[in-house]
Amino acid sequence: MSVMVYKCPQCGASLAFDADKQKWECKFCLGTFDKQTLEEYLASLKERNPDLEKPEEVKAESAEEHVQEQLDEDFNRSARAYKCPDCGAEIVTDATTAATFCVFCHNPTIIPARLSGEYRPSKVIPFKISKEAAQKAFLDWCRRKPLVPPDFKSKPQLEKITGMYVPFWLYDCSVSATLRANAQKIRRWRSGNHEHIETKYYELRREGDMRFSGIPADGSSKMEDQTMDLLEPYDYGQMVNFDMSYLSGYLAEKYDVDKEGVWPRIKDKVANDAIAQLMSTAKGYDTVQITHQEVRIKSREAHYTLMPVWMLMYKHGDKKYLFAMNGQTGKVVGKLPISIKRAIAWFCGIAAAVFAVLFVASGVYFL
């Protein structure tokens, strides 16, 4: 098995995708290249070396993955080692890693075998938010939270922020939905010393077809589903056909939950949205209670896509916290540690301030 590194057409150093410029950048000679230039360069390389399917794809002599002699069985089962084409060091990865870095020379490294065949994504949304912007967003996010422990916002944490392409299944569904509901219109009025309440009862019947497209669910068991759901929505307008070069400079995972595995999650989302659509046609009622609902899926189609996510796992005390950010829109999801000391201080401060204001106000009122 082999790995692949994208090389700079000018100097031969490794390239990484730059989210700000939406171009590939060489950190060595500071050259930037757009997609077209890169493709032309790759094509010319191929002409010169017709044996190579892809340029710089190292056909390591020890072609099979050689498993590390580790005692840990779990590790043995999931870890795979590759040889860095630049420095020859071993790159040890998880079974699902599709793009990573060489620990020694820090070259962005891609594992094409994990991005081909059934694992070839059809689309990708490239990173739009750079590492610096993600770090700044994290700091801003912490700063606005008054209950964060004072020793928390330390710099070293920031370095660990990683951009990762997370495998997603995007489902297109055509559904047929049925809804029955009881609804009421309530009117109150007064005449003289009497109050009248008039309640009109209705039965609502709705039945209809509709289509949804691009309902996402992550296909990685490592990622917490709830966190991934909260990162939605992505702007599919910026989605492009998949190309491995976008992965250069980021981590990437391949799916380990297949499209049938995520279907129950998708199905719930579709059913909720379909019923909500029908409910939105029930207007002008004061109360609506659903008595019967049914959603039938008429057709479905899944697309394998990679989505950009910035992630930072950090420890505070004994607890682990995750900060995640939509690498396209910048939406932030995560939990922050809460300092009990600060919470108590704020509580006492606010209580004292409110009491003082109330006391003075009521004192003035009684004067």
Added chain:
Amino acid sequence: MRKLFAVTLLVLSILLGALPASSLDTAQKIYDDADLFTEEEERELGEWARKIASKKKMDVVVVTTDDTLGKSSMAYADDFFDYNGFGYGPDYDGVLLLINMEIREVWISGSGRGESVFNDETIDKILDKMEPSLRADQFYSATRIFLKNVEYYASHGFQKAAYHTPGLAFVSIIVAALTVIGMAAQNKAVKTTTPDTYLVGDSVRLRENRDIYIRTDVTTRSISSSSGGGSGRSSTHRSSSGRSHSGGGRRF
């Protein structure tokens, strides 16, 4: 925090601070001619009344009688106050409670600063609170209610506010707790997708869209109209001594 507490304490102690003592501070306050209280009760009420009087500089007198010598409750109360040397300062600030057992009537009379403090509305409020006890012949507890209210109403603005401390503290604690809970909840991300997010344009085709009317219910209830509140007016009158008094009373 500690500083704020200290300042509050200082302000309170100035407001509540004792002014020069007067002979009234130690004078008899309870005149139980109708013998409605036990000796123990009389001593206790007297102590409390003297405490209020010296603290608020507002004389507090409680009189019970079986025989008003043919006078009305108002005249008896006013004269008792005027001719027995009650009242603080040049305006004779004070308040008197008369329990007239001859005709089972209760009367509150205000003098000097007590005239404006114990106006018609305030007297009415106090009498409302006392009435149930009086009807049940519980004169001791009725008098305690009177003293408690005098203590409150005779206070100045910030002193009055001090009586509301438990309520104000409760509200402050609730507000602070909600704010801190709100701060903690800030850490949670919210869902930003809607049922329309993944819907394909105008792909919704309704095959059935009916609202079937079932029936109408009408319920009617009568509402009692409440009367408007008092105006804080003080209707004053002149007593036989020529001094002015506020006052109000009712049968029980």
